[in-house]
Amino acid sequence: MQEMPKKIKIYSIVLFVNALALLAYLIFSARSLSWKHVLFFGLLVWLAESLGIDLPKVGAVSVSFAIIFAVIILFNPITAVLVSLFTTVVWRDIKERSSIYKWIINGSTAVIETGIASLVYYHSGGFSLLTRGGLTYSDFPSILIPLVLCAAIYFLFNSLLISIAISFFENISPINIWFFDCKWAIPNYFALAPLGVIFAQVYTITDVPGIILIIIPLLVAREAFKVYMRLRGAYTDTVKSLVTAIEAKDAYTRGHSERVAKYSEMIARQMKLSEDKVELIKYAALLHDVGKIGVAKKILSKPSQLSEDEYRKVQEHPDLGASILKDVEFLKDVMPAIQYHHEHFDGSGYGSGLEGATIPLVARIMTAADAFDAMTSVRPYRDAMTSLDAAKELRACIGAQFDADVVDALVAALDIEEKLRPCFKEEEDTLLMEGQLKIVETEKD
Ligand SMILES: [Fe+2]
Missing domain, CATH: 1.10.3210.10 (Hypothetical protein af1432)
Structure with missing residues (x-):
């Protein structure tokens, strides 16, 4: 296991303290919490995150956002935050025996981005779909504002906090990391958010069986990510082959x-x-x-x-x-x-x-x-x-x-x-x- 640079350690502690404060606030202000929901959606998110696809530099991208987004609008901020914590230690990290600091950064980022996005959703006119029995025609278009704000805030915090962490690992400016590794993910986030809404709506009507059906398009989205990344790999291989041809000559x-x-x-x-x-x-x-x-x-x-x-x-x-x-x-x-x-x-x-x-x-x-x-x-x-x-x-x-x-x-x-x-x-x-x-x-x- 590599020794972590000092600035990574400091950054992870700063994130951890902020995440802890936010978590405490959400626990004390929570009206209800169902551990059954936390466990079920938590395992689903863990699976989605474990199937994530590596980015060209550091980090990975997954479809877990659609599930977290569904949990935010279905239940309440504390349920969403506890579910998002399941993304902290995914299968890849266990296999690679990743550093504890990476886990702290992942977990704290999950708490901060989900917690703040949830609070923004509920304070800008959003409501729990489970309590209301799902969305109806009369909820549109007013519900769109909290939904869009929630997705945008989640993406903003996720991409910024992760770009800063990667910039410490790679010694590259976080703005460059954001443009190269995160900018292109914006359309994906806004494609996954409606999927999250459908996910939540189906859950309010059909409970668990409907969710199994929704997982199929999520897996298709995952394949699309994978093809894109494979294509990038193919470009690099083509360039390498041409270089070998020049050097042979x-x-x-x-x-x-x-x-x-x-x-x-x-x-x-x-x-x-x-x-x-x-x-x-x-x-x-x-x-x-x-x-x-x-x-x-x-x-x-x-x-x-x-x-x-x-x-x-x-x-x-x-x-x-x-x-x-x-x-x-x-x-x-x-x-x-x-x-x-x-x-x-x-x-x-x-x-x-x-x-x-x-x-x-x-x-x-x-x-x-x-x-x-x-x-x-x-x-x-x-x-x-x-x-x-x-x-x-x-x-x-x-x-x-x-x-x-x-x-x-x-x-x-x-x-x-x-x-x-x-x-x-x-x-x-x-x-x-x-x-x-x-x-x-x-x-x-
Ligand atoms: Fe030349």
């Missing part, structure tokens, strides 16, 4: 694509780009040299200087890469990065002759990451440069080959700003005296 690029992806991600995060953009840049960097598949192996692996004709062939690889990917729907957003990754900031690169801000930012990031890795890797004809020397080279070529903001972001991400400052001045003066800024080697340039 060009021995020098072995490991290069992954490293360019790593540096590109560091730059993107330093520039505070959205999580969607960071993900796009990682894919683009992994595939930036995919066009080399169309360049003859004898040219790519030639140990000596390339002839003019051979060099022209190598220069075709950004366009070739773009044409290889142009029909792949899910990769269409990475195409500009691949097509323009050899453009230079002053327009002297190759490809389409773009310059400055007309070169897409993703491509500008990759150009710097590509050059940095080329310089810090061993070549048959020279040793690897140190990060510091490579960063000096990048800085010397700002404005000519690279974008200043991108290079600054890389230097900041590598945490070498301090070491770089004294030597950079000297280097810059020398280059200015020589009256030229050199062009940094990227690959077989």
